[in-house]
Each structure stands twice: as C-alpha cells, then as structure tokens.
Amino acid sequence: MYLSYWKLNEKPFENSPDPKFLYYSPQHEEGLARLIYVVREGKGAGLLTGTYGCGKTLLGNALYQELEKDIYRVAFLTNPRLDSVEMLRMIIHFLGGTNIPQRKSDILISLEEILKSNLRDGKKTVIVIDEAHAIEENSVFEEIRLLLNFQIENRFLLTLLILGQPELKNKIDSIKQLTQRIAMRYHLESLNQEETSSYIKHRLKIAGNDGDIFEDQTFNLIYERSGGIPRRINQICDIGLLTGMTHQLQKINVNIMKEAIETLER
Incomplete structure (x- = not known):
C-alpha cells in the first residue's frame, strides 16, 4: 500500500523469517x-x-x-x-x-x-x-x-x-x-539502541530505499517502545510507514511515530 509512496521495491518490515533481510548484529x-x-x-x-x-x-x-x-x-x-x-x-x-x-x-x-x-x-x-x-x-x-x-x-x-x-x-x-x-x-538477546537504528536502515536498504525515511530522533523512540526486539521493531516501523504516508510526509518524525505506536497499543 505504501511501497510506491516511499519508493520501495518490497515491504521492509514483514515478520516472515526471510534470510535476505537478516541483519548481522x-x-x-x-x-x-x-x-x-x-x-x-x-x-x-x-x-x-x-x-x-x-x-x-x-x-x-x-x-x-x-x-x-x-x-x-x-x-x-x-x-x-x-x-x-x-x-x-x-x-x-x-x-x-x-x-x-x-x-x-x-x-x-x-x-x-x-x-x-x-x-x-x-x-x-x-x-x-x-x-x-x-x-x-x-x-x-x-x-x-x-x-x-x-x-x-x-x-x-x-x-x-x-x-x-x-x-x-x-x-x-x-x-x-x-x-x-x-x-x-x-x-x-534483544538489540541495543545503536543496533536498532542500524537494523531499521538495513531493512529499508534491502527493500530498495537508500534515503532517510525516519528522522534520527525517531530511532530512540522506536528502541524504547520495542525493547530492541526485531519482531516488535518491524511492527512499529510498518505502521509508521503507513501513518507517514497518510500524512503525506517526506520524512517520519517523532510525533508521527508516537501516533503510529499508539494505534498498536490501544
């Protein structure tokens, strides 16, 4: 649904265990x-x-x-x-x-x-x-x-x-x-804060985007709410991409990520 908007070739945050997306922490x-x-x-x-x-x-x-x-x-x-x-x-x-x-x-x-x-x-x-x-x-x-x-x-x-x-x-x-x-x-163990940021960027790159879709400040929030667990990171980032598209943003900021996360936690 959001692939063309974010110029992605495929969904970067699916929770299927595809080795192509494996991030080597x-x-x-x-x-x-x-x-x-x-x-x-x-x-x-x-x-x-x-x-x-x-x-x-x-x-x-x-x-x-x-x-x-x-x-x-x-x-x-x-x-x-x-x-x-x-x-x-x-x-x-x-x-x-x-x-x-x-x-x-x-x-x-x-x-x-x-x-x-x-x-x-x-x-x-x-x-x-x-x-x-x-x-x-x-x-x-x-x-x-x-x-x-x-x-x-x-x-x-x-x-x-x-x-x-x-x-x-x-x-x-x-x-x-x-x-x-x-x-x-x-x-x-779960990923640490730095690994969480690298994990997100890695999956976006594999999916075809070399740019910065998420503002740097969002990574701390994603880490805090996910606990560094990849499955949870995927869920948060996926809904973040969808929410960012609905707001017609060029980059996803902290406020949008908070809104996206709230929809998962209701």
Whole structure:
C-alpha cells in the first residue's frame, strides 16, 4: 500500500523469517557461526534460545541457505506440538521418505535406513526443531535424545539443532542425558539502541530505499517502545510507514511515530 509512496521495491518490515533481510548484529553473526560450526563438524546437538521475536527462526533459515544442498539433507520442523511418533514421521517426510510406517518400531527402522543411506551417499543429515519450548510431552524430549543414539563408530548419523524461547533451557537441562550431548549453546538477546537504528536502515536498504525515511530522533523512540526486539521493531516501523504516508510526509518524525505506536497499543 505504501511501497510506491516511499519508493520501495518490497515491504521492509514483514515478520516472515526471510534470510535476505537478516541483519548481522554481532550476536546474530556469532549465533549463525556457531550453528554452522555444529553442523559442519558433526557435533551432535546445538541449542539456540532467545526471547520471542529475536530472530531464532531467521537464523535457522539463514543456516539452511548456507548449507550446500548437494551435501546436506535437512528436516526443518516448525510445529513441535506433536507426539513422539508424529514427530518421527514428520522427520522422515522432510528427509524425503515415502510410505512412512505407522508402528513406532518400523518408523525407527525406516529413519535409520535413511540416515545410513545418506551417509553412504556422502550426505549429512540435519534435523532442526524450531519453537521447541512449545513441546509439552516429556516423551517427545526423550525421543529427541534418542535420535542422538543413531551412530556408527562413535560418529553421529545426524546433527540436531533445537531452537526456542528461554524456558527451553530449563526443559533441556531437566533431561541429563540430553543436556550432556548439547555441544553448543547460544542465547540471543534483544538489540541495543545503536543496533536498532542500524537494523531499521538495513531493512529499508534491502527493500530498495537508500534515503532517510525516519528522522534520527525517531530511532530512540522506536528502541524504547520495542525493547530492541526485531519482531516488535518491524511492527512499529510498518505502521509508521503507513501513518507517514497518510500524512503525506517526506520524512517520519517523532510525533508521527508516537501516533503510529499508539494505534498498536490501544
């Protein structure tokens, strides 16, 4: 609606996890580097936590883009509210399995065959479980732990990456056998004030605008109201662009941003 007005090629503040818009703050760069390290070195399991809206899923998608498609087979689970059998069946599905069995014992045999087949073909298997904090059944976490029992000559047949909100850490730590196999842990914090400003400018540039749509004073306000959480920054800036257009402004000032934010907080 406001793209032509602000001379943008696409919406800069959508909350879909598009790696093209990933802003590499120092911690996001570090987080991605650690995920890549765990996968490339076959470390077994990695844990990435962070507040809601801080970019965990986006980092997961960025990792997927980084991995060579002719080498890595990736199962990316985004709906963790499954029982243990459903989760295993979904993993097989995303790894390209067909005619998936119904019985759990047969499912495990099928999964092991896929993992061994990938290994024979020179492929590496990666399983990403996003929003894992939403897992309710302990049996699912136990099944996640047992996935790491798929080994040949002390070599993991898969790499497991578990992503979720901060409370996930306590759930993982309550399962001693699982936490012992977590080779990497990293926690994403919200952006600081300077990073918030850079984040906004970065997304506008990717969307096709090299100018200064937001006056400098607005960045402090956006940071204060968003807490530096990217998802919230996106919501505020999106409504700010719309409000600025309706007022026919050339630049968005603090007063307009306050008006825009009030519409979100009513």
